[in-house]
Structures are given as C-alpha cells and as structure tokens.
Amino acid sequence: MSTGTTHQDGTEAESFANSHLLDPAATTASQDEISGEIADIHEAYRQEVLAGKKAETQPRIDFAPYRSSLLRHPTKNLHHADPETIELHSPAFGQRDVHALESDLTIQHNGEPIGERIVVAGRVLDGDGRPVAGQLVEIWQANAAGRYIHKRDQHPAPIDPNFTGVGRAITGPNGEYSFTTIKPAPYPWKNHHNAWRPAHIHFSLFGTDFTQRMITQMYFPGDPLFALDPIYQSITDAKARDRLVATYDHSLTSHEWATGYNWDIVLTGSNRTWMEDEEGEH
C-alpha cells in the first residue's frame, strides 16, 4: 500500500504537500464551462428524441466534457458482428474462485472500518429478465473519506487501515448478490477546476455470453453532485442515468447494524438461446 511517498518505479516523488497542485492544462475549465457543455449536448439529444430518435441507453463514448475521453474513444462506428461460438459463451467462476467472506468489505482487516456501514444487494439479470446465476461480481470503491487505496490517488483525505474497498461475490441461483461495505464519500478529481465525483461503487459484471461483459458505477440516491459530473452525465438520457442509482431499501436495513440499498443490474441480451434455436430449425 502506497502512502504517496514511496516509489519503486522511479517516478517523481508525490506527496500530500503537493497533491493540491493540479495539471494546469486539465484544470483551466470551470465547472460552469463543463456544465454548459453538458447542457448543450443534452439539449441536442432532447431535440433528437423529440424528432423521433430512439432513446439512448448507454453513455456516449465521445463525450468532451469528460476530458480524458477526447483521445480515448474510437471515431468510427462500432462494426456489427454476428456472434460466433466463443462469443456465445462466458468464462465460468465458482466458489473455488471466490470465498464467501469476500463479499464483506468490513472484515478484511483487524479492526472495524470508519464510516456508515451499508448493505448493497440486488440481482444480476439479462436483457430477457433471466437471472444470471453463479457468475462473478467484483466491486471497488473509495473509503468513507473519499480516498482509494491506490498510489495514484493523491487526495489528501485519510486512508483507513481497516478498509481496502475491494469485494467479490458469486451470484446465487436467482442472480442475487449482497455486499456489506462502508458508504463511500465523494472525492475531487482533475477533469476541471473544483471537480468532484458523486459517491459511487464500481461494479464489474459477467453474463452468460462474453458479449454481456460490463463495468459500471453504482450511485446513491439524491447525490447533489449528479448534475455536475461529466462521467455520470455522459449518459444523455435521464431514465438511463437513473438506472445507475441504487434505491434505499428499509427491508435490507438491519436493526442497529447497517442501512440497506437495492440495486439490480440488467446486462444486454444473450444471443446463445435464440441463435441455437434458429440453428435447430434448419
């Protein structure tokens, strides 16, 4: 674990003392400029939908308000492929790969982590509403102060020696998962001046076909930073954005222990069943 001062790779020493010094080129834009760019893109999208265009369900990969996307998105349209054998299947994971205790992020060290203990639980479904059973779910997140265990996170907020912020689970027969963790805090980043990410938990998911593989972020209801965040707002459609926001669920809250949030994840549609059915018809 790096504290921001040890460097085995010979890079220039970083420390808390200079961590507030941001890359000038990356921070020239103000929040107002970024928010204005987001508003323009969203308004253009709204007009397209009014003109009959199908609602978008995924983020734009070309989304200039998120500055890091500028040089990291393909400029050509994705090319349609009819899935072949390997693309109709997915790697298998099981209890051999993941210990049951890995879904509790609050028991990985000698003491209790600081912060609001929460349970995040839900189901992984495919686009046909079928549960994705026995598949791997991986999560990672900042701690209750908004700090990640990562040498590149230089936010001068405390590391919690009792919290790494990493968990894994294998979904149950109905696609269900449940993690016990600490509610993460928002944290600053360098997209623009005074940029803050809404609190979130990263989720990595597999389906029954590898084409359903996805990584996303789960957010918490009512976060005041939603409107300001170019990563969240890269999803131009409001209904689609809402799908990344968990719901507070008192039935998941446990007496004198933890509050509960529900979040179901829907992957894209499997192509195996219908393509095999079609093959069988010949």
Place this chain on the structure above:
Amino acid sequence: MAQAPELKLVPTPGQTIGPFYGYALPFEKDNELASQANPNSVRLHGVITDGNGEVIPDALLEIWQADEHGKVVSRDGSLVRDGYTFTGWGRVAVDNVGHYTFTTVNPGPTEEGKAPFIMLTVFARGLLNRLFTRIYLPEDTKALANDPLLASLSEAERSTLIATREQDGSLRFDIRLQGENETVFLSYPRES
C-alpha cells in the same frame, strides 16, 4: 440470420473503469491462461495507444478464447490459477508504457474451416464503456478469406484485427483506440 428478438428489460448503462481498480481487478497469474512451462504456450502481446499515438498506461484488457482444439471450455478456477487448468479467460493491467502480455495457447477453430480468433475487451480511464474486438490468428488464410466479419471490412480495417506472428512464435496485436489505423471495434445483436 434472423432478426434478434427484442429485449424485455433495458440494459444498465456502462461507465468508465476509472484509474483506481488496481487492488480490485488484477490477481496473481491473471494473464497466464497457460503456464509458460507448457510447450504449446504462446505469448500474445502488444501496445495500446490513444488518438495522439501516445501509449495508454492505465488500460485493463481481458481475453476469452477456445482451447487449442477449438473447444469452448467452462471451467472455474481462473482467479486461483493452478497452472494446469485452461479456463479460456485472462485479464491484464497494461504496464507503464501501455504494453500487455498474455501467456495462452493458439485457439483452434471452433468449427471446421472457421478462422480462429480470441475475443478481446478493453477498459480504460477515459473510455466511458467497454469495447470488444477480435484477435484473429494469421495462419489460416483461406479461413480468413471466408470469414464473414473480415469480408465486411476494408483491407485497412481488416488488418487491424489480424495478429502478426513473430519469429519466436509470439502473437503481436496492437490496439489503437483512435486515429490512424484505428482498431475496428464491434457491436453485437441485443445490446439495447
């Protein structure tokens, strides 16, 4: 091919992997689908670059492939590699100069006459959703010529999907997210 059936539920949006997955996603021997001691093992490697041709030092890649005989395996144990079990799936965080290496085997054709390929998915900070592509093996030129996806591409696009066999037997496959020789990335039926 018939029309894919409509989805019943709307898929959840993806988001960028961000920069801080380091303690979560990499694991011991994550990029070793096969042991280096396996005489049939091959190195698959390359570099990922951005629209300026600069290397991307914080991408995460995953591959998924059939075994040497073209069989799609369904075996757990990827996260706890034993050096013997081929699970068909691997993961690697690229290094500081955007370079990656997998140790794997050459996938066989999943059906007689099909061009063998490895599925690749790309995640990176700055990349708001994952990208999929195929890494074709270069040898079976007849199968490559008959491949429906490759046939639908221009010569320049096609060349971005076919790995190069190096003298030592390694497969070289570079990934260009944007710009000159931009890698062809794929979409599949039933994504929305």
